Amino acid sequence: MTSDQLVAAPETALPTLRGAVAGLPSYVPGRRGTGADIAALASNESHYDPLPAAVAAVAEAAGRMNRYPDMAAVELRERLARHLGVTAEEVAVGPGSVGVLQQIITGLCDAGDEVVFAWRSFEAYPILVELAGARPVRVPLDDSEGHDLEAMAAAVTDRTKVLLLCTPNNPTGVPISHGRLEAFLQSVRSDILVVIDEAYVEYADAGSGPDSLALYRRYPNVCILRTFSKAYGLAGLRVGYAITTAAIADGLRRTALPFAVSALAQKAAIASLDAGEEMEARVSAVKQERARMAAELAAQGWTLQPSQGNFLWIRADDALLARLVDAFDHAGILVRAYPGDGVRITVADPASNNRVLRLLEAHAA
The missing domain is CATH 3.90.1150.10 (Aspartate Aminotransferase, domain 1)
Structure with a gap:
């Protein structure tokens, strides 16, 4: 085609955002x-300075910031596996637990699928769900500011793909007891992924919330979501992780943004685990x-x-x-x-x- 054969594009035509994106509320x-x-x-955030071991690890790793990080985060995943008593194949990492959650929703939900969660809870939940084209299903908290598990079970439909349980709940701080959560899991279809979001688990008193690892070992549709942003003081480096079946974890790694967790973040997370x-x-x-x-x-x-x-x-x-x-x-x-x-x-x-x-x-x- 010659230049004089080109047809001028309409001057009024401009790129537009997807409707789902244009209508998203901003994360505050x-x-x-x-x-x-x-x-x-x-x-x-943690109001302590970063752990000295983490600072030292970042300083040492900074000399190699011209190189890409290990995309598979093998060393970190192996260290987490030893820490939690699982295998490295059951661990997926991402840029904070919210980054891993985006991988979860992207990996499991098609347009029109449903994700059920309590409300009010973590503000990113509905944003990530709508961004994936799925439908957020908000279930009001109970009178004690905690999850109304009976109402959440009733909200499940044949389009439900993921259940999000934040314990202790953000922003109310109320945990879900082990017994209530186990009874809930017994009532949930095994093809629904139940994500136990434990961003604040280190601050919970012993016995106040669930033994999520024990539940994961008994119920393979459980996924545990945790972060280094809170108690470990690495909010500025962005590193979180999920514990789930090897098949789901492999899918989460496939949906991850390449090299999303920096080498500095990986080294700092390992050092922080060692400084437990x-x-x-x-x-x-x-x-x-x-x-x-x-x-x-x-x-x-x-x-x-x-x-x-x-x-x-x-x-x-x-x-x-x-x-x-x-x-x-x-x-x-x-x-x-x-x-x-x-x-x-x-x-x-x-x-x-x-x-x-x-x-x-x-x-x-």
């Missing part, structure tokens, strides 16, 4: 603050602060459900929520507000926690 991250007097308590005792000491300190804050807030008259995460949850209607957020903003304390539901406050260092307690005391009923 915790607000950031840069001032020395700002208490950033909106993102549930130091991590657990930090977690213990957070749990002590969580208990102290919960007791003081209860004495002030606030009604809280016992949290098993590194955060506290206050149920609030929009009027109370507006007053609280305005007060926190003026005090230089950044918290996470959920319109229509409540406010989540990360448990941080004692000084920051004391600022929270003083403010809430002034606004207690």
